[in-house]
Amino acid sequence: MGSHDHIDHNYINAVKCNFVHLNETGSFSEHGIEIKRVRTFHDKVSGAKKGKNIIYNFIIDGINVCHCGDLGHILDFNLVEEIGYVDILLIPVGGEFTIDAFDAVDVVKQLNPIVIIPMHYRIKALGIIGLAFAKIDKFISASGLLSSKEYKELELNSGNIKNYSGVAVLKYD
Template sequence: MKIKWYGQACFRITAENGTRIVMDPYHDMFGYKLPELEAGIVTTSHEHGDHNNVGAISGTFEHIKEAGKFLNAGIEIKGIETFHDKVLGAKRGKNIVYHFKIDGLNVCHCGDLGHLLDCRQMQEIGKVDILLLPVGGTFTLNAADAAKVMKQLSPKIVIPMHYRTKALGKAGIVFEKAEKFVKIAKLNVSMEKELDVSLQDVDKKAGIVILDYK
């Protein structure tokens, strides 16, 4: 599969069979500009403007925006209800964490997760090979809590998201940089334009992968 990041929590995963999954497409804001994307599956973790611009995606797709189990083009998808904050959603509402079974790999997109996982949530998420994890704080997990969630789920590869980049300009001051998470996590780090990974080589690419949003 190929994994491309477009900033904030927006990713496109292209499976070996050609199916494209777009996660949390955003309205143009925070300095990022969403390119033209086509998909067969679109997931949104919650209804904030930097995560729910489904109208920007072209193609005939299934839009998944809730907890439950789904199957599309041979891809198993499970949505697990979590929260956008540490007070059961009282400040920022609910959030859906999505677990995908793609090409034999288990991918977990955390959306705007704002708290550590409880035992039930960890069990529902299950095995994780690749973790797409918010690390920027303020609106999501901060670097320290993100490192704890990483340990809870024990992925082979971690891809940070929702952190400060140059695209954010002055608005980025509210987010922590990815470097803070990297320092706490203490894992090997690689930088990629796009991650091309398979079941056969996932162990060789273990660690933190910083993706370019451009």
């Protein structure tokens, strides 16, 4: 899966086995996994500057996981309806190349997930490139009353997902 065709997000040449490349809108189901792909844009001007983006909402073991890719705008009513129910939302929050912290909060309110996993923000590992992105603190602050906790890893299932309600910041070394 690739949300858009930028080489740093969709380098399919690295895959050396047989695979199904899901890079268009529509539905796909295999081995008990359902994937819905919804067309959005990488910017606020219908893709005129940065192109298209695909949001993936997939169901695995009864949990709806929505990956926003490089979403560049808040959603309209039709997109919210098309995406559907979301348990876990992976959402860009760093701005510059995607939505910023404030638009991300709006999208969270639109999709109303149980767990929010922010992505595409400034971390030390990015070095100087990371300066283009806002820090995670901006999103956490903008999200207001949402609880926030750091995790090295998450082991979620339909029985324990409510225990992780709020913003789950994934940390790594």
